[in-house]
Amino acid sequence: RPWNLLDDALLSDADAAGGLTPALADRMRRLIAYAVEGGAQGVLLTCSLYGPVATDADAGVPVLAADAAVFASALGGGHREVLVLATFAAALDDTVDRLRASARAARSPTRIVGQVIAPGAVPDPGAADAVLLAQYSLAPHADALAEALGLPVHAGPHAAARALRTAVRNATDGLTEGSIPCSE
Structure with a gap:
């Protein structure tokens, strides 16, 4: 079941700071952790600026960059x-x-x-x-x-949804075809 988290200041804060700072990366990691603690089986970041956080996230579930x-x-x-x-x-x-x-x-x-x-x-x-x-x-x-x-x-959203669906299926044992709804 897809659900969304939004910190609508992440982009403007990065713009004001001149890019992705360690503090902003930590803030994104906390959002990822919040999603996982809430039961997310996978996380898709939809802002390309935060893509590097996806590659270094150790969330225990698939975390994918936007593009x-x-x-x-x-x-x-x-x-x-x-x-x-x-x-x-x-x-x-x-x-x-x-x-x-x-x-x-x-x-x-x-x-x-x-x-x-x-x-x-x-x-x-x-x-x-x-x-x-x-x-x-x-x-x-x-x-x-x-x-x-x-x-x-x-x-991007179509390819990301397919990739996230595949990553979650590969990371989760015992799932059957179609058991993870993921809208594109």
């Missing part, structure tokens, strides 16, 4: 060029930088390009043979965009 699954999906899809879309430059720059770093780490030959678009606009994909949505808020438009462009569209 790890969508990056793996986009880079593992055999695409020559992935177009990253965002509605504002900071989100675009951050996602393109992190996706390029993931591509280098995976030794993927995939070319990464980016484009800022107005909400609701249909972009020109150029030579791209796939699209990655930089913001979770764009995910509801993934299917319509895929249809309009005739290209696969990788959306």
Whole structure:
């Protein structure tokens, strides 16, 4: 049963501090611990800034970073060029930088390009043979965009939900197919 915890000041506090500080990372770890103490079988962080906390969390349950699954999906899809879309430059720059770093780490030959678009606009994909949505808020438009462009569209929440479901199933003994509802 999915449930959500929100500390809506984590992003603004990180912005004011100039990035992720040890104190803010500790604050995120406390939220993760709170979720686990409340019965969570897995935790998905939905802010990319806090992704490094996911990789060092020792929570006893799977803890996933916001974009790890969508990056793996986009880079593992055999695409020559992935177009990253965002509605504002900071989100675009951050996602393109992190996706390029993931591509280098995976030794993927995939070319990464980016484009800022107005909400609701249909972009020109150029030579791209796939699209990655930089913001979770764009995910509801993934299917319509895929249809309009005739290209696969990788959306963070969809990939993350599938990855979390798999991680929880792998970490939990005795579960049967379909016993962990996880909305995408």
